[in-house]
Amino acid sequence: MTETQSNEIQQALKEARKIVSCARSVVVLTGAGISAESGVPTFRGKDGLWKSYNVMELATPQAFKSNPKLVWEFYLWRRKLISSCFPNRAHYALVELEKHTPEFTLITQNVDGLHSKAGSRNVLEIHGNLWRSRCIQCGDKFMDSRIDCEIPPLCEKCGGLLRPDVVWFGETLDTTILNRSINALEHAEVLLIVGTSGVVEPAASFGAVARAAGAHVIEVNIERTPRSQMYQTVLLGRAGDILPELVKNSEV
Numbered sequence: 001m002t003e004t005q006s007n008e009i010q011q012a013l014k015e016a017r018k019i020v021s022c023a024r025s026v027v028v029l030t031g032a033g034i035s036a037e038s039g040v041p042t043f044r045g046k047d048g049l050w051k052s053y054n055v056m057e058l059a060t061p062q063a064f065k066s067n068p069k070l071v072w073e074f075y076l077w078r079r080k081l082i083s084s085c086f087p088n089r090a091h092y093a094l095v096e097l098e099k100h101t102p103e104f105t106l107i108t109q110n111v112d113g114l115h116s117k118a119g120s121r122n123v124l125e126i127h128g129n130l131w132r133s134r135c136i137q138c139g140d141k142f143m144d145s146r147i148d149c150e151i152p153p154l155c156e157k158c159g160g161l162l163r164p165d166v167v168w169f170g171e172t173l174d175t176t177i178l179n180r181s182i183n184a185l186e187h188a189e190v191l192l193i194v195g196t197s198g199v200v201e202p203a204a205s206f207g208a209v210a211r212a213a214g215a216h217v218i219e220v221n222i223e224r225t226p227r228s229q230m231y232q233t234v235l236l237g238r239a240g241d242i243l244p245e246l247v248k249n250s251e252v
C-alpha cells in the first residue's frame with residue numbers, strides 16, 4: 001500500500017468515526033466476515049464452506065426432508081467447530097458502540113451466537129441460531145448445546161424430528177424479526193454493514209432500504225462487494241482492525 005492510499009484510508013476512517021459518534025440511531029448489519037477472525041468459516045470465497053459442501057444438499061428444507069442425518073452431521077460438525085471459537089475485537093467494538101448509542105440495533109445473519117457471547121444486547125438473529133433446535137412436529141424450540149448426540153435427534157415432548165433453528169434457502173424469515181429489522185433500518189441515521197458479501201436476500205437489500213430512508217451507509221469489508229457502489233462510505237480492511245478504530249470516539 002502506498003503512503004497516499006494509507007492516508008486516504010485514515011481520512012475516510014476519521015470521517016466515518018465522526019458520523020458514527022454523532023448519530024443518535026445506529027443499525028449494524030453483520031455477516032460471516034465479522035466472525036472470520038474468530039476462526040468461523042465464511043460461506044463464499046476461496047475458503048468458504050460452499051467450496052467444499054453443496055448448499056442444496058445441506059441448507060435447504062428439501063435437503064433436510066430427503067436426508068436429515070446428513071444435514072445434522074453438517075450442523076453438529078459446525079457446532080463443534082464454533083464451540084472453540086470466541087468473539088474477536090470486531091464483536092467487542094460493537095458492544096462498546098451499543099453502550100454509547102441511544103438507539104442501537106444489531107442485525108446479524110450469523111448463526112454462531114458470538115455477538116451475544118461478546119455482550120451485545122439488542123441483537124436480531126435473522127437467520128436463526130445454530131445453538132437452538134426446533135421440532136418440526138410440535139414447533140417446540142430450545143437452546144441445544146449438544147455436539148455428540150444421536151442423529152437425527154428427536155423431540156422429547158412429542159417424538160417428532162428436530163431440526164437446527166436456522167433459516168435455509170427458500171424459507172421465509174421470522175416475520176417479527178424481519179419487521180423489527182426493517183423498522184430499525186427505516187429509522188437509522190447510520191447503517192454499518194460489516195463482513196457480508198451482500199448476495200443473499202432479503203439482507204442484501206437492507207442497505208438500499210436504509211439509504212432510501214436517508215441513512216448514511218458505511219460498509220466494512222476486506223474487498224468491495226456488488227453493493228459497494230451504492231454506499232456513501234466503503235472502508236476496506238479487516239473488521240477486527242477497522243471496527244475498534246471506528247468506534248474509538250464513542251468510548252470517551
Ligand code: BJW
Binds near residue numbers: 032167196240
Ligand atoms: C470479511 C472478513 C474480515 C471475510 N473482515 N470482512 C430475490 C432475488 C433472488 C433470490 C432471492 C430473492 N429473495 C429470496 C431469494 C432466494 C434466496 C437468495 O437470496 N438467494 C440468492 C443467493 C440468489 N433467499 C432466501 O431463500 C431467503 N429467504 C427468503 O427471502 O424468503 C422469501 C423468498 C424465498 C424464496 C424466493 C423468494 C422469496 C433465506 C436466506 C437464508 C440464508 N441462509 C444461510 C444459511 C443459514 C444457516 C447456516 O449457517 O447454515 O445464511 S446461507 C448463508 O449466506 C448464511 C449467511 O447468513 C448468508 C449470507 O452470507 P454472508 O454472511 O454474506 O457470508 P459470505 O461468506 O457470503 O461473505 C463473507 C464476506 O465477509 C465476504 O464479502 C468477505 O469479503 C468478507 N470478509 N473476512 C471483514 N476479516
Ligand code: ZN
Binds near residue numbers: 139156
Ligand atoms: Zn415436538
